[in-house]
Amino acid sequence: MGVGAKEEDRAEKKSVPEITLRPFTLSDVDDFMTWATDDRVMRFSRRPTCTTKDECLTHMKDLIMPHPWCRAICIDDGGRPVGSVSVMPAPGADVHRASIGFGIAYDYWGHGIATAAVKKAASAVFEEWPFLERLDAIAEVNNTASQRVLEKAGFQREAVLKSYLVLRGESKDMLKVEEMNLLDSENNSRWMPGK
């Protein structure tokens, strides 16, 4: 998902707005449309950009509502959603692992919202899923804005995986990043960042 680098320097000096995460409801569709129909946000997504309100409703009914962990990112104390963050558990036996993804409406880029949302989501799932040891994410190698979000949220670069996913009809090289649970209860030890 894309987060812009525009106004990045100014954003560092602005304070990050207070964000809350909450489940989506179908009545969020108008706000959802703001980013789901925007190529600038959706161009890095596996999902095609929606073009109509009906497509957005279908997307919400089929993917958002039944999702294991998907949250609307709201700013300004219970305000309207400006984006989404979701965590998908790994398939099969790998219950210790999950992947995070996010998207923010273009007009709200550059304020640290995605970073705050990713940090909050990561904290939440590590607490809600005690068996979760590893959270990872992938971003296209040229999607430096999303990589910055993940880096600021505490994720570490792991590997560049070549020709890893087909997005918009072409195979893309993807950077994989990861964040481990800070408290490894099995070993009773703390994982030290920067190892």
Add this chain to the structure above:
Amino acid sequence: MAEEREITLRRFDLSDLDDYMVWASDHRVSAFCRWDTYTDKEDLRRYMRETVLPHPWFRAICLGGRPIGAVSVNLGAGCDRCKGELGYVLAAAHWGRGYGTAAAKMAVRSVFQEVEGLERVEALVDVDNKGSQRVLEKAGFVREGVLRKSMVLKGRTRDMVVFSFISADALVD
């Protein structure tokens, strides 16, 4: 390479059950695999019937026409259709002779020819499985990094080395 002339790949048949049992029942072989050692031939027969035979890409590694191991590529769909994951096993009696490397090279060559849109064959290997890492390096795979705690193997989370072979890369001779 000499080993490639000795090794052939072909589809499995249920009549290969006894040969398959040789490595499927061996703890040394299953140690780094997600499956547990087989003790009952009927369980293995069921696995062959339900998983091996209908699999989109699963081959017997044969020496003199008889299976001494298996190699498979799990193919992706949708956004994952450009990649496949390689897996292989070899009976312990045939380790150390270059047969794994030969089979991996042949499998990669075949699967890129046979599967439309495939650009990447990847393999995940336990960080402690040095033998398998050497097989992949000799077969021309590139080591991309280590994915920490990425796989559960025999009840423990393991660090896995990720290797890839991109169709555009030249085959190592």
